[in-house]
Amino acid sequence: MNEIERRRTFAIISHPDAGKTTLTEKFLLFGGQIQVAGAVKNNKIRKTATSDWMDIEKQRGISVSTSVMEFDYLPDGMSGEPYKVNILDTPGHQDFAEDTYRTLTAVDSAIIVIDAARGVQAQTRKLMEVCRMRNTPVIIFINKMDREGRDPFDLLDELEKELKIHVVPLSWPIGEGMHFQGVYNIFEHQLNLFTPDKQRVTQKVSVDIKSGDLEKHVGERGAEQLREDLELIEGVYPEFDEKSYRSAETAPVFFGSALNNFGVQELLDCFVQIAPCPGATKAEERIVVPQEPKFTGFIFKITANIDPNHRSCIAFCKICSGKFVRNTPYWHVRLGKTVRFSSPAQFMAQRKSTVDEAWPGDIVGLPDNGIFKIGDTLTEGENLHFKGLPSFSPLLFKYIENNDPMKSKQFHKGIEQLMDEGVAQLFISQFNNRRIIGTVGQLQFEVIQYRLEHEYNAKCRWDPIHLYKACWIESDDAAELDDFKKRKYQYMAKDREGRDVFLADSSYMLNMAEQDFKHIRFHFTSEF
Ligand code: GDP
Numbered sequence: 001m002n003e004i005e006r007r008r009t010f011a012i013i014s015h016p017d018a019g020k021t022t023l024t025e026k027f028l029l030f031g032g033q034i035q036v037a038g039a040v041k042n043n044k045i046r047k048t049a050t051s052d053w054m055d056i057e058k059q060r061g062i063s064v065s066t067s068v069m070e071f072d073y074l075p076d077g078m079s080g081e082p083y084k085v086n087i088l089d090t091p092g093h094q095d096f097a098e099d100t101y102r103t104l105t106a107v108d109s110a111i112i113v114i115d116a117a118r119g120v121q122a123q124t125r126k127l128m129e130v131c132r133m134r135n136t137p138v139i140i141f142i143n144k145m146d147r148e149g150r151d152p153f154d155l156l157d158e159l160e161k162e163l164k165i166h167v168v169p170l171s172w173p174i175g176e177g178m179h180f181q182g183v184y185n186i187f188e189h190q191l192n193l194f195t196p197d198k199q200r201v202t203q204k205v206s207v208d209i210k211s212g213d214l215e216k217h218v219g220e221r222g223a224e225q226l227r228e229d230l231e232l233i234e235g236v237y238p239e240f241d242e243k244s245y246r247s248a249e250t251a252p253v254f255f256g257s258a259l260n261n262f263g264v265q266e267l268l269d270c271f272v273q274i275a276p277c278p279g280a281t282k283a284e285e286r287i288v289v290p291q292e293p294k295f296t297g298f299i300f301k302i303t304a305n306i307d308p309n310h311r312s313c314i315a316f317c318k319i320c321s322g323k324f325v326r327n328t329p330y331w332h333v334r335l336g337k338t339v340r341f342s343s344p345a346q347f348m349a350q351r352k353s354t355v356d357e358a359w360p361g362d363i364v365g366l367p368d369n370g371i372f373k374i375g376d377t378l379t380e381g382e383n384l385h386f387k388g389l390p391s392f393s394p395l396l397f398k399y400i401e402n403n404d405p406m407k408s409k410q411f412h413k414g415i416e417q418l419m420d421e422g423v424a425q426l427f428i429s430q431f432n433n434r435r436i437i438g439t440v441g442q443l444q445f446e447v448i449q450y451r452l453e454h455e456y457n458a459k460c461r462w463d464p465i466h467l468y469k470a471c472w473i474e475s476d477d478a479a480e481l482d483d484f485k486k487r488k489y490q491y492m493a494k495d496r497e498g499r500d501v502f503l504a505d506s507s508y509m510l511n512m513a514e515q516d517f518k519h520i521r522f523h524f525t526s527e528f
Pocket of ligand 1: 147
């Protein structure tokens with residue numbers, strides 16, 4: 001395998017508490033990156049009533065080092081060059097969901113973790129939408145089978161209905177909760193028996209499910225049920241087909257228990273074999289393929305340094321083509337100048353080290369003293385602009401005001417830089433010229449206020465504004481668009497790129513606008 005073919009760059013995503021952190025940790029265990037479970041700290045911010053921003057700061061220190069976790073992995077029984085697995089971490093807290101959406105622009109596939117008892121939850125739905133927008137192939141892991149859950153067929157139905165994707169079970173549970181006996185691995189035709197164990201790898205047994213051997217392992221009832229279920233699966237679900245998975249039409253489903261390390265290795269083994277390697281990336285100018293000899297990459301995430309005395313950040317660059325080499329001058333397209341990195345970093349589970357070269361699919365951390373914005377492109381000289389870093393309509397909106405007239409410069413600089421980092425979205429009202437900050441959660445406002453104060457020595461105040469959604473608008477009918485903007489001037493704003501945004505204050509108002517202006521298209525994401 002060459003350097004590109006052996007890479008698997010993906011994210012594990014879930015509704016909070018479904019088991020993303022636990023599963024990630026078990027993957028690292030198999031990857032030899034950690035020796036015992038519990039070594040990876042949860043970068044999740046606990047949802048206490050009064051979330052303390054200092055806590056977040058401390059916890060962010062952890063999330064910086066675990067932003068990307070990479071390891072080599074070769075499934076048992078396979079020989080040759082190992083796969084290179086790059087797991088991109090995403091924040092555990094819903095208020096930072098936007099960060100997760102952006103991370104999804106840098107992956108080639110995703111694993112979605114579902115809680116067997118809870119099924120599809122709000123955040124799962126939203127994350128799947130983002131995957132669908134980009135045609136990202138997904139594998140679904142139904143977790144917590146050791147607990148009383150729901151009927152597996154019902155769960156599959158729910159997945160198809162709620163996530164709008166066809167599913168293909170590749171493993172099947174035998175019993176659940178108290179009676180959970182294990183899974184039958186449809187992909188490998190093996191029976192994996194369950195023994196609750198938090199650290200060791202589970203035992204696999206090869207049995208012919210048609211033979212009486214099955215009864216010996218799972219008892220009369222278990223065997224009968226499994227045979228019945230498998231028959232039904234065969235009749236109802238299509239056979240697994242790599243092509244339809246990779247084109248994001250079907251999602252393979254696995255069952256297991258991350259906490260008990262059950263079903264995890266099967267998932268990882270299958271994943272490295274079927275998941276896509278780095279593919280083409282769309283730029284405004286053309287499509288870039290990873291095999292191109294020249295280096296290209298884009299910044300999808302910026303993490304601020306938690307030490308306020310060092311205002312430097314780390315910009316995470318996804319390599320799209322060619323080879324990244326340390327100390328080489330690269331072209332920063334937006335700034336129109338050459339930049340060079342003497343200490344680019346790569347990340348292991350618990351440490352960070354300097355990287356000399358990196359390949360498509362890899363993520364390198366570039367020290368950033370304010371030269372990067374999310375979405376920036378680096379090349380060897382070509383003026384390319386990678387697409388695909390959408391903004392979504394925020395859910396919460398507030399006016400932001402400078403509370404210390406003496407510090408106006410710091411205030412404005414702080415807002416600019418925080419927005420470059422993607423902390424939240426900024427809109428300028430065309431009506432009163434005031435700044436409106438849009439977020440997905442209350443915590444983002446706290447982060448902005450805290451960081452303005454501690455990093456920029458500026459004070460801000462929030463004023464309420466009642467808004468429902470931000471819609472990016474466009475129309476082929478210029479006259480109608482103009483008329484709309486005039487009539488709704490109180491609700492019009494510009495985003496940071498100068499695009500027109502309609503700030504609807506209720507769903508009723510939005511519906512009316514859609515009815516009255518037939519040729520205007522209202523988008524809830526900035527990419528259309
Ligand atoms: P995240 O928010 O998605 O990262 O979820 P975590 O990995 O932090 O898991 C949330 C909770 O579920 C933790 O208390 C885990 O110990 C627990 N958990 C994770 N996997 C399992 C499982 O397979 N079985 C059971 N019973 N609990 C689990």
